[in-house]
Amino acid sequence: MIPPIASRFVAGETPAAAFDHVRRANEDGVNVILNLLGEHYHERAPADGDADTYVEILRDIGATDLDACVSVKPSQLGIDVGDDVFRENLRRVVEAGDEHGVFVWCDMEDHETTDVTLDTFEDLAREFEGGVGLCVQANLRRTREDLDRLVDVPGKIRLVKGAYDEPESIAYTDKADVNEAYREDLEFLFKERDAGIAVGSHDPKMISLAAELSAEYDADYEVQMLMGVREDEQRRLAAEGVEVWQYAPYGGKWVSYFYRRVRERKENLLFALRAVAGV
Ligand code: FAD
16 A cells, blocks of 8 residues: 555555546546556566556546546566557557557656657657657757657647756756756747647746746647646646646556655655655
């Protein structure tokens, strides 16, 4: 069982628990992106197994009226086993999403996986005419060029600051530089696309900027935040009419995900402890 301290960030161990979480979030106007916890598989079997599970989840979401979709990690679908394994598995998942009318996101991992992830996304987004979205990381120096390439690709783009420690030669490592790159990339997206823009950030400055850019360029967007982070703000934005999607991981492999959230920001542990202590 997931202890209360971690359940702030994880939507349960089973699909049933995750669906209960989706139902509660939907009641507050917040849509949910489900992520089955699992990454960095070095053998084919677990990668194929997680792809099978996503196919089932997509079928189950499609059979409900829940406002939910999924997000997968390349290394969960086998990118460390082989590019072809990843391509085949992502294709299978996107095909199931297409069949059941449920959107599929692909997360972005470290810079060694960027090219294959981009190529695979572009192929699938064109083949399935949308129905699939890709995360891009503003901290990578290459991202502006990648956005040039992605601008006419159907589907959605989630802009994040980037969660991986990358070398200086590849990425901006100073926080101010990353924020500047994020602002520029966001403006580029709003200028060039009129839909399919996802702001993957908890940063109030970036969320305000997105609202301004949306008004200026008359383009639709959504805000995406993690489960357990600024949930009051998620509900407030949803009540204001902003499309909000909460990224909610679930599954048995919750321990390392929980510690990552705590390492990233020690306030997360304090929030979780307060929630447990009821203060
Ligand atoms: P930061 O730059 O960390 O913080 C800026 C401000 O935001 C803070 O000053 C504070 O005001 C507010 N804030 C931030 N965190 C908190 C908090 N815990 N509590 C209260 N206020 C807070 N990264 C990837 O590399 N690949 C991915 O596929 C990916 N997918 C993501 C999907 C979603 C939906 C989200 C939200 C993030 C994803 N990330 C991904 C992580 C992302 O790259 C950042 O590491 C992470 O979001 C932190 O950056 P930030 O913009 O939220 O805010």
